[in-house]
Amino acid sequence: MASKMKGLAMLGFDTIGWIEKDIPKVGPTDALCKPLAISPCTSDVHTVWEHAIGERHDLILGHEASAEVVEVGNLVKDFKPGDKVIIPAITPDWEAVESQAGFSMHSGGMLNGWKFSNSKDGTFAEYFHVNQADGNLAHLPESISPVDAVMLSDMVPTGFHGADNAEVAYGDTVVVIGIGPVGLMAVAGSVLRGAGRVYAVGSRAKCQEVAQGYGATDLINYRNGDIVEQIMEAQHGKPVDKVIIAGGGVETFEQACKIIKPGGIISNINYLGTGDYIKIPRVEWGLGMGHIRIIGGLMPGGRKNMERLARVIEYGRLDVKPLLTHHYSKLEDLEQALLQMKDKTPDLIKPVVSLI
Numbered sequence: 001m002a003s004k005m006k007g008l009a010m011l012g013f014d015t016i017g018w019i020e021k022d023i024p025k026v027g028p029t030d031a032l033c034k035p036l037a038i039s040p041c042t043s044d045v046h047t048v049w050e051h052a053i054g055e056r057h058d059l060i061l062g063h064e065a066s067a068e069v070v071e072v073g074n075l076v077k078d079f080k081p082g083d084k085v086i087i088p089a090i091t092p093d094w095e096a097v098e099s100q101a102g103f104s105m106h107s108g109g110m111l112n113g114w115k116f117s118n119s120k121d122g123t124f125a126e127y128f129h130v131n132q133a134d135g136n137l138a139h140l141p142e143s144i145s146p147v148d149a150v151m152l153s154d155m156v157p158t159g160f161h162g163a164d165n166a167e168v169a170y171g172d173t174v175v176v177i178g179i180g181p182v183g184l185m186a187v188a189g190s191v192l193r194g195a196g197r198v199y200a201v202g203s204r205a206k207c208q209e210v211a212q213g214y215g216a217t218d219l220i221n222y223r224n225g226d227i228v229e230q231i232m233e234a235q236h237g238k239p240v241d242k243v244i245i246a247g248g249g250v251e252t253f254e255q256a257c258k259i260i261k262p263g264g265i266i267s268n269i270n271y272l273g274t275g276d277y278i279k280i281p282r283v284e285w286g287l288g289m290g291h292i293r294i295i296g297g298l299m300p301g302g303r304k305n306m307e308r309l310a311r312v313i314e315y316g317r318l319d320v321k322p323l324l325t326h327h328y329s330k331l332e333d334l335e336q337a338l339l340q341m342k343d344k345t346p347d348l349i350k351p352v353v354s355l356i
């Protein structure tokens, strides 16, 4: 095998480019993988063009892929070269105390389970390294194509995490603010958890159409005026049970507080790339006594979670194909796909690069 590989990297703030690096070495519990399909994420855009996590030099981007295992360390038990696998965007250290406490995404410190394209090279390369392969890889079921499987890296787990953290229950009225791919999966996850009425807040016709396909009952366009007014009018003044935030900026928390019932849950999965503070309106937050819970979460990674979500697709409960609007077929196309994610044409939900 060659010793060098190429990858699409953040060269510095606002700059991306192809670079050559050594193929990563595999430790005793690790795996080396080569991508079968890859997709860029809005988070890559926040990282490069909004400087959300600070400066990075020559860091290979990307954290969404399906892959084939090329090499494993001598302590890896359940995976071998040739296996087709799902790659979670978040790859925790499973022995960390945070993992033992149930917050593996923060293993070793806040957000530290997020390694690809943050603290180590990501998936936009000919090869990439996976730590703790037995805990972080999942076998890809034969009935799921590697292209569809890329949506299991981040979009499905994040959207479903939003619905899980909102504790969506049968008959709940749920508002999903932002219906890019993450918000669309929050709509789908809420519907699977039994939501009754589901408002999808978004402006693009394509996303609205897909949201309805996933079970949104009401569409609210934030470009047509204040969403608080629009939702409260449709609700005849009755506040909603749950709000999931998957788009917009720091102002969305204020909106969420103005439509949520006492005892409701506001679940954020949005990556807040800009702004110093989130404003919580005092009165609508029940003067601090409204039992309104606000939670924000990074998606959980890990094998168990990936296998659980894969079964949702495998047994026909969820079709991710409506998310995949733009298809490419060469590693080099990743650059265009990432720029497309940044510029978001009206018909774009997710671009995917298939290397099969």
Ligand code: NAD
Pocket: 041, 042, 043, 044, 046, 154, 155, 158, 177, 178, 179, 180, 181, 182, 183, 201, 202, 203, 222, 246, 247, 248, 249, 268, 269, 270, 271, 272, 297, 298, 299
């Ligand atoms: P996206 O940009 O495709 O979707 C967000 C949508 O919100 C866009 O269509 C945008 O037009 C819309 N929007 C903008 N302002 C709005 C407003 N005021 N009200 C309603 N909608 C508004 O992004 P995505 O890929 O769907 O990801 C959503 C967010 O989730 C991003 O910030 C991403 O970085 C983040 N993310 C978080 C995790 C996690 O683990 N929590 C994982 C992946 C992505």
Ligand code: ZN
Pocket: 041, 042, 043, 044, 063, 089, 154
């Ligand atoms: Zn992401």
